[in-house]
Amino acid sequence: MEYIKGRGAQVNTHNRFLQHEYIIRDDFLNYCEAENEKVDTNKTSYLEIFPKTIINKVTSPDIGLFYSMNPYQGCEHGCIYCYARNTHEYWGYSAGLDFERKILYKSNAAELLEKKLRSRSWEPHGIMFSGNTDCYQPIEKKLGITREMLQVLLKLKHPASMITKNALILRDLDILKEMATMNLISVSISITSLSEETRRSLEPRTASIKKRLETVKILAENGIPVNVMMAPIIPAINNHEILRLVKTVAELGARSVGYTIVRLNGAIGRIFTDWVRKAYPDRADKIIHQIQDCHDGKLNESRYGKRMRGEGKFAEQISDQFKLAKRLYLKDVEPTKLDFSLFDKHQTNQMSLFS
Template identity: 70%
Template sequence: MEYIKGRGAQTNTQNKFLKDEHSLLDEFLNYCQLENDKVEQSSTSYLEVFPKTILNKVTSPDIGFVYSMNPYQGCEHGCIYCYARNSHEYWGYSAGLDFEKKILYKANAAQLLKKKLQSRTWKPENIMLSGNTDCYQPIERKLEITRAMLKVLLEHKHPVSIITKNALILRDLDLLKELAALNLVKVSISITSLSEKTRSILEPRTATIKRRFEVVKKLSHHEIPVNVMIAPIIPSINSHELLPLAKKSSEYGANSIGYTSVRLNGAIGDIFTDWLHKTYPDRSNKVLNQIKDIHGGTLNESRYGVRMRGEGKIAEQIKQQFLLAKKLYFKHEKKVEFDFSLFERNPSAQMKLF
């Protein structure tokens, strides 16, 4: 198969939960070539699903939030390294191309969120929007599910953390400003590289680097707490950019920075390896060996407390660069604490007046 432009994954890996395997036979590929037909459907399809809950309890001890909520499953951004790819297998799809081309959306997400916040047992906690796939991926422009959820959070005066790499978040600046005025929102913008060429290969359908820094600047201008996630750090691809990325993040007004090192659990190892051999054939083996060096000789790293940043010489070098970046450019890092005391379980109730 020829390289699929505009997509991250270049293949569909086998779903570990399915008994049957889908294979492309040479006869079919030859037929497509002769007939000038496409081997795979190039367009993205969208399917509504009907969950009964929208909040997911996060029990991992090395995650900084208690709940996550994901209005979408699958992500058209197509980031090749995305840890969320494996979750697509639970829906019966592949973690490869299917993850980018078959997007499931939860139109009832805002209603489910409101129901949860109004329940008697709910106590306000840090909720991450999304934590898995990007809540501002392209289809959000049309469906506005994330915007509807932000309206619910603002109505109940409930805190929320947001992470995205899409400039579409600026559409909701009106809501974000109101939440920020009450200390109810923190935003992280993921920026992986300063190179547009690297960005377009790693994250083919995301906002440009220029647009993402403009988002950082605008959020900061409106006093909305914004963190830049320099993530993931991939040895010999973007590891040399940590310091300049931190410097530019500071110049554009970011309150803080963070980082993670790439880890390739489950099917992502095969997807990333296939992509790497096709996009960086000259250094593919070097990159894979360096990733393994970070994670104890394997691409799969699941140990709590270690999996996000790794260990060993290369991991230590990345850590020291990060600490230097904070020392140079974020001497007075601004930490914002949520105000949980403002939460209103039933903001429309008249009895609260008495």
């Protein structure tokens, strides 16, 4: 099959939970070509789902205790390396093309969020948007589920953090500014490269690099604390950009910068390997071998303490570059602290009877 433009994955891998596998045979491809028919329309479909909860507890030793919430499952951004791809198999889909073409959305997310925050047992904790998939992916422009959830957080004065690759976050600047005045919000913008060519290859349906850099600048100018995540670092693709990227985002107002090293667990290993041989045929082996060098000879890594940062000489070089970059460009920046003292689960929009 030809390279599928506008998508990250180029294959639909088998879902490990399903007995049967869907395979496109050569004779079917030949028939479609003879009849001048398309094998695949490559369209995105959306399916409404009705979960009972929206907040998920995260206990990873790598990132500490917090909660995450994801208004969407699957992500049209199509980032080829995304660790969340494997979670799409729990919904009966493939981690490959299905992950970016079959998007599940939770219309009742804001209602579930308010119910949970007002519950007797809830105590304020750190909550992150997009712990799994991007809360500002393209369909959010139409549905506005993330905005509704932000309105709930503002009403109850509950802190949250967000991470996104989409400039659509600026649509909600009014809410974010008000939350920032009370230290209720922090934002991370994911920027893996300063090269638009690299961005289009790795993250085909995300906002352009120019738009993301503008987003960092606008958020910072409006008093909203901004972190930039260079995640993931992929050897032989973007590792050479560390110093320049940190310098650029620091000058735009980013308060901090973080990174992870790519890891290709589960079906992502096959999806990435297939993609890299099509997208970078001249250096595919080099990329794969250097990723393996960071993970004890494997593409995947699940060990806490190692999976995010890797190990070995190459991982050490990346770590040293980030330490140098922070020392040069971010040494005087104070870390963001959210205020949990303002949260009031009994807060309402009604005027007091005696005011």
